Every structure is written in structure tokens, then in C-alpha cells.
Amino acid sequence: MQVLLDTLAPADAPRVADPRALTDEDLLALYAPPQQTWLRVNMVSTVDGSATGDSGLSGSINNPADGRVFATLRRLADVVVVGAGTAKAEGYSPTDTPIVLVSRKAQVPESLRGAPAGSVLMATCSLSDGIGEARELLGEEHVLTYGSHRVDLPALKAGLAERGWGHILCEGGPHLLRDLVFQGAADELTATTVPRLVAGSYPRITVGAPLDAHLTLRLLLEDEGTLLGRWFV
Structure with a gap:
């Protein structure tokens, strides 16, 4: 190279x-x-x-x-940010780096259910139909809401930086x-x-x-x- x-x-x-x-x-x-x-x-x-x-x-x-x-x-x-559909299709599994799923429907892929607490988070919108299930699967504190009808991505970026995750990789x-x-x-x-x-x-x-x-x-x-x-x- x-x-x-x-x-x-x-x-x-x-x-x-x-x-x-x-x-x-x-x-x-x-x-x-x-x-x-x-x-x-x-x-x-x-x-x-x-x-x-x-x-x-x-x-x-x-x-x-x-x-x-x-x-x-x-x-x-x-932190790694990835669309929930891509994570599902590619068969993502938990890693040492936190994974933040982005999904307007707040759907957690099967391969990431049961992950260690805090290793997988969900970024969604407040009016998502699936937000309740996501909270049950990941824990309420690990479901992040940015925007009402769609995910506010600049707000997500700022929120991750506030957590100390400034170097953000989206896949x-x-x-x-x-x-x-x-x-x-x-x-x-x-x-x-x-x-x-x-x-x-x-x-x-x-x-x-x-x-x-x-x-x-x-x-x-x-x-x-x-x-x-x-x-x-």
C-alpha cells in the first residue's frame, strides 16, 4: 500500500x-x-x-x-454508528467499541439483542412505534431520542460527543x-x-x-x- x-x-x-x-x-x-x-x-x-x-x-x-x-x-x-438495517443485513455482533444503531422504527437486529448492557445503543425519534420494545431490549438509558418524526443526525453527533465519543465512525x-x-x-x-x-x-x-x-x-x-x-x- x-x-x-x-x-x-x-x-x-x-x-x-x-x-x-x-x-x-x-x-x-x-x-x-x-x-x-x-x-x-x-x-x-x-x-x-x-x-x-x-x-x-x-x-x-x-x-x-x-x-x-x-x-x-x-x-x-x-463509537461506531450504523443503520439498523445495515447491521441486520451484515450480521453485526457486539464489539469492544460501543455501537449506536440508527433507526426511525427503533428496530434492534437479532444479532445485537442480549448484548452486554451499554455496548449497543439505539438512536431513534420520539414518535417511533418501536421505542418501547427497544427500551426493553437495551435499557431505557441506552435508547436515545433525537427529533420527533426522523432522527436528527446533527443532534445525535453532538450528543455522542458530549458522552466523550467525539471520534465517530459510521459504517x-x-x-x-x-x-x-x-x-x-x-x-x-x-x-x-x-x-x-x-x-x-x-x-x-x-x-x-x-x-x-x-x-x-x-x-x-x-x-x-x-x-x-x-x-x-
Whole structure:
């Protein structure tokens, strides 16, 4: 894995010893959040824009290079935010890092029910039909309400930072990425492009009503044709 572009490091102070052979510690430095409160979304897609392969899951298109960056982002994160539908589809299980599910319906995936208290939280809206069940499953103090009819994502971001979880990693899915950008809560898109074409009618990394958001490329890595970028929103 090598650095192709790095506009985050001072011109006279490279952050890595060998930009053509990055170590895991180099990746931690290259992906460090630039400020105390920072929300980034990590997504993977093919060259022709698909967010999944034939399994309908991101695991059908990701590769070892993407896996290295994924592990780096998990190490840097104080908390992982993920749409409840994505957590269900991808079979999420409890980790050492707290997981915050985002769901307007407040639905807790089966794989996360019975998790240790406080390891899984739910972010939902006050008028959600499923809020009562979520409180029974996770504990009332672990169900967070932001907004009435939809989840107020900037308020969620601020609430997590107030808990000391300023380095926020969102792992999708496409609807949540779109909404985070639309509501102005996303600071960064960490996007992997794998060197594959899959055609078909698979989803893109964003789904939902149209938006037009300008991104600035700040870091670009390459590994055997896989491109890994940090795009600031």
C-alpha cells in the first residue's frame, strides 16, 4: 500500500517513513481525525459504482486493502454508528467499541439483542412505534431520542460527543450516508474503490432523494489497483 496524495501533512514534514510501504502505525497517523469531534462514513464500492456484489453485502466486494483501512478506522473510533438495517443485513455482533444503531422504527437486529448492557445503543425519534420494545431490549438509558418524526443526525453527533465519543465512525448504509450529508452531520467520506466491475442493479453507496454535495480529496492511497481516499465534506 502506498501514498499517492496527502494534502493533510505539512509539505516539509511527511508523516510516514516510506510512503510506498505503509505500516499499520502509518495508517493510524494518516487516518487520524483532524479535530476532537469528527464524524466519518466508511464505504466501499466497485469501479462501476456498486456498493455490493451478488450476495447483496459489502463483504462480497471488499478485499484485504479495504480490510486494513477498516481495521484502522475501528481502532481510531470512540463509537461506531450504523443503520439498523445495515447491521441486520451484515450480521453485526457486539464489539469492544460501543455501537449506536440508527433507526426511525427503533428496530434492534437479532444479532445485537442480549448484548452486554451499554455496548449497543439505539438512536431513534420520539414518535417511533418501536421505542418501547427497544427500551426493553437495551435499557431505557441506552435508547436515545433525537427529533420527533426522523432522527436528527446533527443532534445525535453532538450528543455522542458530549458522552466523550467525539471520534465517530459510521459504517453506513447508503440511506444513512445520504442523510448524514444532507443534514450536514458528516465531516468525511472514507471511500474504497475496488478494481472490479459487477454490472447488475446493485445499490450505490448513497440511496435516497437527490443531493449535490462537494467533496475535497485530502488523502489517496493505492494497493494493487484498489484506491482508498479520504474525502472531506
